[in-house]
Structure formats: C-alpha cells, structure tokens
Amino acid sequence: MRSAIFSYNNHVRNKKQENNLNCEVLNVFNPTDAGTHTDMIHIEIPDTKTLVEKNDGTSRYIAYNMEINGWKHASVRFSHLYEFSELIRTKFGKKYKGPEFPSKKLFKLDAKSIEDRRIKIKKYFQALVQHPEIARHYLVEKQLLGFQVDSYRATSTNVSVDIYLGDGEKIQIKCNVGCNTSDVMKLIAEKLGFSTVEHLQWNFGLFIARSRDSIVSYSISPDTFDPLIVRLLRNFEAPYISLSTVNQKSFGDGLFHYLCLRKLIWDPKAEDVLLDNEQIVDLLYRQATQEMKLGHFGELKFEQESKLKTHKNDKIQFLRTCQQIPHYSYEKLGECSGDYPKAGMVSSIKIGHRQLVIKFTDDIGITTESIFRATRIRVWRLSKVVDDISFQFEYLRSKDNFEWITLNTPHAILLSLLLQSIGTEILYEHNNLSIEQQIAKEKESKGMFVEVDPTPVQPPRDPRKPIIILQNAVENTDPLGVMEHYRNYNRMFTTISDQIPTRDEATGNITNDDL
Incomplete structure (x- = not known):
C-alpha cells in the first residue's frame, strides 16, 4: 500500500496562509495525543488583580488571574504559585524542560516588574502543558483545585x-x-x-x-x-x-x-455493549426522548416514527431504533463564523457519529451539511486573535490534498476536548478494553498506579466487521489504515509560535483507492 505524502508545495501554501492569519498559536493537537479524554488544554495568566488578606481584611497583595481552558479558574498569590513550581521541580526534576519559574524578590515590585513576572509565569505554565506526564498527574490536578477553592473564599x-x-x-x-x-x-x-x-x-x-x-x-x-x-x-x-x-x-x-x-458516546453502535446496564439505558433513553421531542432527529420516515412510537415504553428497543436514525446522537454547538466554504461564512456546528458537521446556507438560500470525519483530521490547533480563540483543523480531502479550515467559535476549546474524547473511544474500542481497564489506563497516566486483570471482559471483535464505518469503506477490519494512523501519533506538543506542524503520520497508509 502506497503512502500518502504531504506535498511540499501544499506545505508552503499552508505556511503562507498561517503567516497571513496574524494570530498566536496556543496549542496544537493530534487526534489521540494523550489517549484520554481528560487532558488539559491550555493555561493562561491574562492579568493581575489586587486582593485583601482574608485574615486582617486590610493588607493587600497582588494575585495572578489564572484561566484554564478559556475560563476563569482562580486568582493566586505569587507565593502559592512559587510553591507549586517547587513541587514540580521536586517531583519531576529534569522531566520538565522549559522556562524557569520567576524567582522571589526581597523588595516590593513596581508595575513593570509585576507585568514582567506575569509574563514569565504565563510562559512557565504554557511550557508545563507540553509535558503530558506532568500536566496529567494527580498532584497537579490537586494543586490546581486548591487554587480554585482558596480563591473562591466560600x-x-x-x-x-x-x-x-x-x-x-x-x-x-x-x-x-x-x-x-x-x-x-x-x-x-x-x-x-x-x-x-x-x-x-x-x-x-x-x-x-x-x-x-x-x-x-x-x-x-x-x-x-x-x-x-x-x-x-x-x-x-x-x-x-x-x-x-x-x-x-x-x-x-x-x-x-x-x-x-x-x-460522551460518539458512535451510536458503541451504545450496544452498554444496554445491559439499567442505569446507563435510563440516561441514554432520557436524552434520546428529549432530543426527539425537540425535533433534533430531523424529518423522520414513516416507518421510523412508527417504530419509535411502538417502542416508547421499551427503552432498549427505542434506543436501538434511534441508532438507525442519521441525525441521532449529536451535540449541537451553535453558530460560528469561519472560512468554510468561503471567508466570512456563518454556519452552525454539531459533533457526533465520530465526525464534525458544518451546516451553512449559501447566497441563493440552499442549506448544506458538510461532514468532516474525525479519522481524516490530521491535526488541529487553537489560535488566539486578540481575545477570541479559533479552532483550526487540517483535513484530508483526497490523496495529497490537505486543507486548513478555521472556525471562529466560543466553543473552540470544548470542540477540542470532544474530539479528544472521540479519539479515545476509537482507540479503546479497537483494543477491546473493558471499562475498568480504560479507567486504569487513565489513572496510570496520572501517576495513580492500579492493578487490573489484563484479560478483556468482552468477547473478541468479529474481524469481518469494520471498526469504523467510513464513506466508501469496504468490509475490512481497518479499511483506511485508521488504527495505524492513530497509533503513529506522538504525544501532545504545544507551541507558542507561528509555525505550522509538518507531520505526515496521520495519513501514511491512505491511498486513492481508499478515498
């Protein structure tokens, strides 16, 4: 099978497009970078504020505002942030490679020095998330939680x-x-x-x-x-x-x-193995009946509507009927603007069925839904222009033809998290891991080691059935080399530069015949 090669000309063209964006690239991700849907994405220190000591109510100090994943998290004094950096140094030593945390000062800082310190703290945290083994660790989670609780002053x-x-x-x-x-x-x-x-x-x-x-x-x-x-x-x-x-x-x-x-189930067929759990069935049924009532299933065929009515009191059969409906099981994320299919186009986005769907209406009033399959998204990134974060992804249109698509949406970080969740579902389904094994794998990545029976609890997958249903896919265990594509990804990397990633691992086994 010939490898699909990302052409040099296409790479140069994309670099020119990036330079014209005049934006700061915050984070870049491969679809299954971390193998878990609970990874952090981005830590920002946007500004500072003056707070009053809780003990005496009069003394003042400077706190550094911390945002995580685009949301206000806490206002933290320097000494607590410094203690955090010392914990990282003690626990992880040379594993952390990046800017040093700013040192303590014996004298009072002026406004310029405070701003300089804020920038250094920001660079430290943004470098920290380049190290998944650190950023995912339970001790880091515990410290960040402590910052939030202390800042809230309940x-x-x-x-x-x-x-x-x-x-x-x-x-x-x-x-x-x-x-x-x-x-x-x-x-x-x-x-x-x-x-x-x-x-x-x-x-x-x-x-x-x-x-x-x-x-x-x-x-x-x-x-x-x-x-x-x-x-x-x-x-x-x-x-x-x-x-x-x-x-x-x-x-x-x-x-x-x-x-x-x-x-957080992205392929309706993945629900089948869960239908022996009464509590899960109840939660899935509640969400499905509400979405049907609100019209999110779209226009139903007569036989589909009849089956849904017939099985309304049979939760399992109702869900199995829902799984046959194309518009079932999507999260609708609202409106956005972007450059697809042309610059300035206003569209709506939804995610489900292991794909991203962009819906738009053209100049003559025709509404179209474009489908972007998760297995063809080679890389995505979060970019910041002024105070707005954009979601950009590189998509395989055809062999050797990659296209960068930009979505300006307040849901950019959420969209990234949900795509990570899709990648995790694909990997764990392919590896036939039980729920307990999945949780153990996540805990291990956080430094919480547990022993789990390595034997899968579910029967082996029928090799004649495709793992992922893709357009033009054939009856093959892995029609597009998708799992090899996913396994080849390296761990998460983060950049604060204007460089475009030049990676080819994602589509190494895709040919024209596959597409």
Missing part, C-alpha cells in the same frame, strides 16, 4: 448542587464546596443507583450549559429543556465553584448556566 463548607439529566429532570446532591468533578460524579452515580461508578464516569460527562435562546430565564422547564453545552468539567476544578464563578460573570448579560449530565 462562606459555607457544605452545599447543594443541582444536576439536570438528559430530559430536564433535576436531581440534587449534597457535597463539600471543594469536591472536584470526579467526587461529584461519584455522588451522582450513587444517587442514580449505579453499582460501578466507572460506568458513569467513562460514558457521561458533567457539563456547564445554558439555554439556546436569548430569553432571560432562571428556571428550567423539562418541556423545553435544550441545553447548549459550553464547558466540559474536569478533575482540577470543583463544579459548584466553576458554576458559581461563571454565573457571577454572566449575570449582567442575562445568561443563566447550570450543570447537566450528557453522554
């Missing part, structure tokens, strides 16, 4: 947290204000009757969402529940604090955010 230790399920039904859990996302997910699993919390944690995510319409409302009706997800919560943050922080900021704009539980 007036109460114990709080109640409302969680909305897929159909808008609300459940309430009680927890400590500093409980991280994993702790909250465990409480949700207990509330919903899960016998194994990993089944919830691996197949569902805890999101911050808001209403899709612009009507100001601080109540949620199950009849019209249609969340626009804006953020996937992680273990380095406390959901209660993250939600409170974003609502404090958005209150003036009339936006109300809430926590909701949504599935």
